[in-house]
Amino acid sequence: MNAHNPIKTHVKERAEEQSSAMTQEQQAAIRMLANDLHRLNQAVMKAVEAGVSVELVRSARHHGGGGNWGDLLIPVIVAQGRDAA
Template sequence: MASISRVKERAEEQSSAMSDDQQSAIRMLANDLHRLNQSVMKAVDAGVSVELVRSARHHSEGNWGDLMIPVIVTQSR
């Protein structure tokens, strides 16, 4: 439990140094990632393997972010 507490503490420290717009963008990203993870689990449960691969890197004013694509492998049943 101590490591979970430390992760939350570190996230709060980082977010306190961000602007409101940055905090909003991070919350939206976290929500979208949660939905993506749910979709990956649903696809795996349906019988496909899913790998997320970086397709490109987006740059803006010295910042960057990885853009992802799914690589899907279907399995015969």
């Protein structure tokens, strides 16, 4: 991401499209997830601009009991040496 050409991730738009047939509670959970993912993506881009590589890796899968599941993530960070820049 740079000041001249910011990257658009469209997380909110995708979440809204996919949530049209959901309950109000499900839609609220998806909106919260989309907002948090947007902030996460911004933080990843900021870290990359600061000189580190970031990979998000599934660390576990949470099962809700009714056949629903979600991936839990951890960051794998690779810092570039000061001389690499």
